[in-house]
Amino acid sequence: MNPALAQVLERGDIRRGDAFAVAPAPTLASGFARLDAELPGGGWPRGALTELLAEHEGIGELGLLLPALAALTAAGQTVVLIAPPRAAHAPAWAAAGIRLEALRLVLPRRPRDALWAAVETLRCGGVAATLLWLDELFRRQLPANSLRRLQVAAGEGGGAAFCFRPAQLAAAASSAPLRLQLQPAGRQLRVQLLKRRGPPARQAILLDIARPADFSPRVSHVVAGAVLPDAADSRRRTRVAA
Amino acid sequence: MAFPTPALACWAGRFTPQVNLAPAALRLEISGSLRLFGGLPALLRLVREDLAALDLRAQLAVAATPLAALWLARSGDDVICPDLAATRAALAAVPLTALQLAPPLARRIEGFGLRRIGELLALPRASLGARLGKPFVIDLARALGEIADPQTCFVFPEHFEQGLELPAPVAAAPVLLFAAHRLVAALAGWLAARNSAVREIEWLIDHGHGVITAVPLAFSAPVYSVERIERVLKERLDALSLSSPALALRLCARQAQPREARSHALFDGGGQRQEALAELMDRLAARLGPQAVQGLACHADHRPELASRAISGKPAARPAANPGAGSAPLRPLWLVDPPEALREVRGRPQCGGELALAAGPERIETGWWDGGDARRDYFIAIDGAGRWLWIFRDPRPPGGWFLHGVFA
Incomplete structure (x- = not known):
């Protein structure tokens, strides 16, 4: 295809009559075909907040984003981490395909500064993706309107925005248009779409994310024991909580 | 207008590098700037906006000769004469008091019963020279554009350093932003006149008794616009607490570098994105401290705790020890x-x-x-x-x- 035409067709406000019933939202391919099929627009949303509720750290919550982040940095686009929970280990990020010169870390010490930095970064048109870890700094007392502010800021900047939050908040109301619950499932990562634009997702999906070792642990008791709430159920609970 | 200072002359550098600093007036040679600013009305609008933002009251006049401009500005506000014919016509109505002549000369002319330049010009020029002196007739000829009137230009100094006294002691750092605007506007004009940009500036906040707080401000890319500098300054001042009230403010820029030619990438938002990113990083560093904004680089050491390095500021385009994907043993993020x-x-x-x-x-x-x-x-x-x-x-x-x- 003519490159100029291809560029035009990529625009969010151009609609091809033969392909989509509605103009697709600008998205970012996640690198996981099964996940893209479930995400509205076929990928991670740009210009909107995505909440990732991981049961624990270290279950592959970043592995879920790495293919998309690697693609962004390879294209020379900037990725910013705000208040990451631990020291980032450069060789591992580089090995995951992230171009380090396109990566910036922001380490605010006070919660107020962290929220300010998050809003300013999301609003900046020069940042393609922002990863946020705010709950720890706020001692899990993130002010109620914060997500709303972040969502508005992401809309202004137009970049992808991923907010990592404790899994206990799954039932809480949120203004993020996309919410995912992440649980370990052996080598795989179980992703439950708690909320998305469009019809509710009924089933969790299992993704093969990159693991450091070729090893399949016993299915942990957390996954084996708990009955996963189905999306409609959690929506009902959300409404009650709200 | 407040008494024109070198700082104000620097500000005027925004419009033209040819600025004349007269005792109670600032004169700008703008004929070369009209096209750049999109015509005379657009340029005048900018001048007025700037003056309002600087909280300065001024009488503006535009004329074809420097002396006519000065006399017209003294006689009233907003006399705009874009060419010589209009200038001569406007001069006729200027009261002779606007010429601020030496008292003996002024008294003599008053004795003739003359009030305006027009009435003076109606008299034969030769007899004017005999009665009022040759210098006065030469001034008239200069104002009318009959003979050339070269002006000494303000020399934009090699290093920028300007200060101002605060009208009242300021206890809260963010309030300094208002006073700082005059100095930033002066700096931006100085940079424009020299076609240069800065990566570092330094603010000196004077608390009196020889106590001075130095507030350096660094930018990730050379900057020259008022807005860009002030947005970073605002974050720095918001995060700053003053030990004692500030009495005066000084701004220094020692290392200006030539401005790079702007790339006119019309269809590529890349340049704009880079600019927005650079500004964001500067503002984050100004408010959170330079250590709070980092890049990441690999370092050749087998000990994991030494294999990763935080780098402040902008990471190098291609760090030396940056193993490609898959070549290194697996390490945790x-x-x-x-x-x-x-x-x-x-x-x-x-x-x-x-x-x-x-x-x-x-x-x-x-x-x-x-x-x-x-x-x-x-x-x-x-x-x-x-x-x-x-x-x-x-x-x-x-x-x-x-x-x-x-x-x-």
């Missing part, structure tokens, strides 16, 4: 620094339950030459909650298991 000692039960490491060892050991032994001696056997482990961890055992006594990373 997060490092637990310093390593956390793990509990042991019957020689097996515990971390929220017993850990299953998925891979290992990988022996890392290095650092004996610089005292950071390390010998460790690393394992990839998975705990009961499904977390993938990087742990090591120190084979030397007293030994023990440690958590050193998290594969996220």
Whole structure:
């Protein structure tokens, strides 16, 4: 295809009559075909907040984003981490395909500064993706309107925005248009779409994310024991909580 | 207009590099700037906006000759004569008081019963020279554009350093932004006149009694616009608390560099994105401190805690030791620094339950030459909650298991 035409067709406000019933939202391919099929627009949303509720750290919550982040940095686009929970280990990020010169870390010490930095970064048109870890700094007392502010800021900047939050908040109301619950499932990562634009997702999906070792642990008791709430159920609970 | 100062002359550099600093007036040679600013009305609008933002009241006039401009500005506001014919016509109505002549000369002319320049010009020029002196007639000819009137230009200094006294002591740093605007506007004009940009500026806040707070401001890319500088300054001032009220403010820029030609990438938003990013990083660093904004780089050292380096400011385009994907052994994205000692039960490491060892050991032994001696056997482990961890055992006594990373 003519490159100029291809560029035009990529625009969010151009609609091809033969392909989509509605103009697709600008998205970012996640690198996981099964996940893209479930995400509205076929990928991670740009210009909107995505909440990732991981049961624990270290279950592959970043592995879920790495293919998309690697693609962004390879294209020379900037990725910013705000208040990451631990020291980032450069060789591992580089090995995951992230171009380090396109990566910036922001380490605010006070919660107020962290929220300010998050809003300013999301609003900046020069940042393609922002990863946020705010709950720890706020001692899990993130002010109620914060997500709303972040969502508005992401809309202004137009970049992808991923907010990592404790899994206990799954039932809480949120203004993020996309919410995912992440649980370990052996080598795989179980992703439950708690909320998305469009019809509710009924089933969790299992993704093969990159693991450091070729090893399949016993299915942990957390996954084996708990009955996963189905999306409609959690929506009902959300409404009650709200 | 407030008494024109070198700072004000610097500000005028925004419009033209040819500025004349007269005792009670500032004169700008704008004929070369009209096209750049989109015509005379647009330029005048900018001048008025700037003056309002600087909180300065001025009488503006435009004329074809410097002296006519000065007389017209003294006689009233907003006399705009874009060419010589209009200038001569407007001069006729100017009262002779606007010429601010020496008192004896003024009295003599008053004795003739003349009030305006027009009435003066109606008299034969030769007799004017005989009665009022040659210098006065030459001035008239200069104002009318009959003979040339070269002006001495303000010399924009090599280094920018301008200060101002605050009208009242300022206790809260953010309030300084208002006073700082005059100096930033002066700096921007100075930069425009010299076609240069700065990466570093320094603010000196004077508290009196010789106490001065220095507030350096660094930019990730050369800057020259008022808005860009003030947005970063605002964050810095918001985060600053003053030890005692400020009495005066000074702004220095020592190392200006030539401005790079702007790339006119019309269809590529890349340049704009880079600019927005640079500004964001500057503002974050100004408010959170320079250490709070980092880049990440690999460092060639086998000890994991030394293989990753935080770099302040903008990371180099291509760091030297940046292994490509897949070439390095697997390492965790997060490092637990310093390593956390793990509990042991019957020689097996515990971390929220017993850990299953998925891979290992990988022996890392290095650092004996610089005292950071390390010998460790690393394992990839998975705990009961499904977390993938990087742990090591120190084979030397007293030994023990440690958590050193998290594969996220």
